[in-house]
Amino acid sequence: MSAIARNAAGTRDRVIAAASALFAERGFHATTVRDIARSAGVNLAAGHYHFGSKETLYLEVMRAQFDAVMTSLTQRGLRVDTARASQATLRGLLQARVAVMLELLLGPPPGLQGTLMLREMLDPSAALPRIVEQFVRPHKDEIVRIVSGLAPRLDAAAVERCVFSIVGQIFFYRTQLAALPYLSDTPPMTKRWIDATAAHITSFSLGGMTAVASAARRRQAGRKR
Amino acid sequence: MSAIARNAAGTRDRVIAAASALFAERGFHATTVRDIARSAGVNLAAGHYHFGSKETLYLEVMRAQFDAVMTSLTQRGLRVDTARASQATLRGLLQARVAVMLELLLGPPPGLQGTLMLREMLDPSAALPRIVEQFVRPHKDEIVRIVSGLAPRLDAAAVERCVFSIVGQIFFYRTQLAALPYLSDTPPMTKRWIDATAAHITSFSLGGMTAVASAARRRQAGRKR
DNA sequence: ACGGCAGTCGAACATCTGTTTTAAACGGCT
DNA sequence: AGCCGTTTAAAACAGATGTTCGACTGCCGT
Numbered sequence: 199m200s201a202i203a204r205n206a207a208g209t210r211d212r213v214i215a216a217a218s219a220l221f222a223e224r225g226f227h228a229t230t231v232r233d234i235a236r237s238a239g240v241n242l243a244a245g246h247y248h249f250g251s252k253e254t255l256y257l258e259v260m261r262a263q264f265d266a267v268m269t270s271l272t273q274r275g276l277r278v279d280t281a282r283a284s285q286a287t288l289r290g291l292l293q294a295r296v297a298v299m300l301e302l303l304l305g306p307p308p309g310l311q312g313t314l315m316l317r318e319m320l321d322p323s324a325a326l327p328r329i330v331e332q333f334v335r336p337h338k339d340e341i342v343r344i345v346s347g348l349a350p351r352l353d354a355a356a357v358e359r360c361v362f363s364i365v366g367q368i369f370f371y372r373t374q375l376a377a378l379p380y381l382s383d384t385p386p387m388t389k390r391w392i393d394a395t396a397a398h399i400t401s402f403s404l405g406g407m408t409a410v411a412s413a414a415r416r417r418q419a420g421r422k423r
Numbered sequence: 424m425s426a427i428a429r430n431a432a433g434t435r436d437r438v439i440a441a442a443s444a445l446f447a448e449r450g451f452h453a454t455t456v457r458d459i460a461r462s463a464g465v466n467l468a469a470g471h472y473h474f475g476s477k478e479t480l481y482l483e484v485m486r487a488q489f490d491a492v493m494t495s496l497t498q499r500g501l502r503v504d505t506a507r508a509s510q511a512t513l514r515g516l517l518q519a520r521v522a523v524m525l526e527l528l529l530g531p532p533p534g535l536q537g538t539l540m541l542r543e544m545l546d547p548s549a550a551l552p553r554i555v556e557q558f559v560r561p562h563k564d565e566i567v568r569i570v571s572g573l574a575p576r577l578d579a580a581a582v583e584r585c586v587f588s589i590v591g592q593i594f595f596y597r598t599q600l601a602a603l604p605y606l607s608d609t610p611p612m613t614k615r616w617i618d619a620t621a622a623h624i625t626s627f628s629l630g631g632m633t634a635v636a637s638a639a640r641r642r643q644a645g646r647k648r
Numbered sequence: 649a650c651g652g653c654a655g656t657c658g659a660a661c662a663t664c665t666g667t668t669t670t671a672a673a674c675g676g677c678t
Numbered sequence: 679a680g681c682c683g684t685t686t687a688a689a690a691c692a693g694a695t696g697t698t699c700g701a702c703t704g705c706c707g708t
Binding site for chain 1: 449450452453538541542543544545546547551552555556559560563581583584585587588590591592593594595596598599600601602605606607620623624626627628629630631632633634635638
């Protein structure tokens with residue numbers, strides 16, 4: 199544990215950092231271990247010494263990346279008690295959560311985790327279950343709680359559909375990122391833009407939830423007749 | 424043009440078909456020309472004879488795939504005059520359009536075009552502009568027309584945000600396809616499920632649009648004071 | 649002072665990949 | 679028949695890629 203102290207830790211971390219960026223930018227198969235080594239400024243064999251194989255390195259990158267995200271999120275204290283909050287408070291919570299997810303997906307840094315997650319969705323690996331449990335599930339559960347508070351009459355299935363509708367709106371801007379320049383002259387993703395978009399999504403979603411709730415009520419009333 | 428009639432067209436098409444499936448399933452880099460040849464049941468050199476290179480083949484696959492989609496869509500006669508339609512009609516148009524896009528993205532066949540498009544979004548190639556113009560743009564314009572009809576008071580920017588909110592809800596089920604089994608016990612994507620989901624998205628979106636519209640009206644009134 | 653050891657390095661290995669080449673066959677067309 | 683576009687077969691090529699090997703380095707404990 200001598201050369202480790204200054205070198206090994208540094209080397210290992212530099213490999214992880216370089217691999218994260220390259221895997222996100224080009225994907226697993228288009229990224230070569232030589233690219234990673236060159237980008238990290240380390241020897242080609244260093245990667246295999248620390249991780250054993252390219253695939254293990256990839257999984258380790260995922261673990262490191264999403265562990266980092268979750269700790270940074272809990273640090274920001276976004277876990278709030280939604281049990282007994284007013285409607286206005288819940289709306290604020292929703293908007294804040296939407297803004298956080300937009301930031302997370304679109305960066306800066308330019309949506310590293312968002313890109314990695316999207317790649318996992320398209321080419322699932324052994325890392326996907328972990329990512330879903332550690333990263334997606336908490337967000338989903340939180341929004342489920344908020345939606346349940348905002349529309350108490352909805353049953354679980356309807357709540358889930360509403361949550362998917364909300365999350366879908368958020369993911370859109372990351373999924374279609376490459377196509378957006380061709381579709382509209384969207385401004386750069388500044389903090390201002392993120393806040394405005396979060397406000398729109400919140401407003402849109404609140405309207406959507408009340409519409410779905412009243413439709414369900416109407417359906418119920420119709421059945422009783 | 425003799426051996427073409429039965430062989431060339433057959434061979435060429437078989438290569439395209441096999442390449443489409445493999446590119447969608449594994450992506451460009453993870454697919455080898457030998458895999459394609461074996462899957463198509465043709466000789467290795469056949470691909471290069473017809474397409475010259477793997478990249479050209481890929482672009483040709485994209486062209487063929489999205490040309491096919493668009494012709495099949497126009498055959499279904501989904502271009503309707505939305506200029507002077509009643510609100511109820513517009514709602515029906517929206518729901519039909521949402522259902523079509525869900526089918527397109529989720530298959531069967533299991534979302535081949537949806538997967539290819541998603542891969543293009545993540546790793547754009549020379550095919551992306553064409554895909555956007557031929558495939559994404561028409562859908563967007565159609566929904567813009569429907570939304571404009573449903574909420575005439577909204578300005579262009581607000582309409583676009585609403586369209587993104589609608590399309591985002593649709594894409595969600597394709598983007599998060601791999602994660603859905605971990606998140607909820609979603610039923611298989613039968614026609615029934617697609618119709619129900621389209622109904623939900625339509626209902627949710629109508630509510631969202633009226634909410635956004637009334638918020639805009641409120642903002643306007645506030646400014647005038 | 650010295651052996652051990654984790655870490656690093658340069659080189660090499662075996663395999664895979666896209667592409668090209670060569671030769672031979674097949675089938676319709678004039 | 680002879681030609682020509684198409685297809686097959688087999689091989690080879692150059693370059694890239696993941697992985698491994700052996701030697702070297704610097705530091706620690708004894």
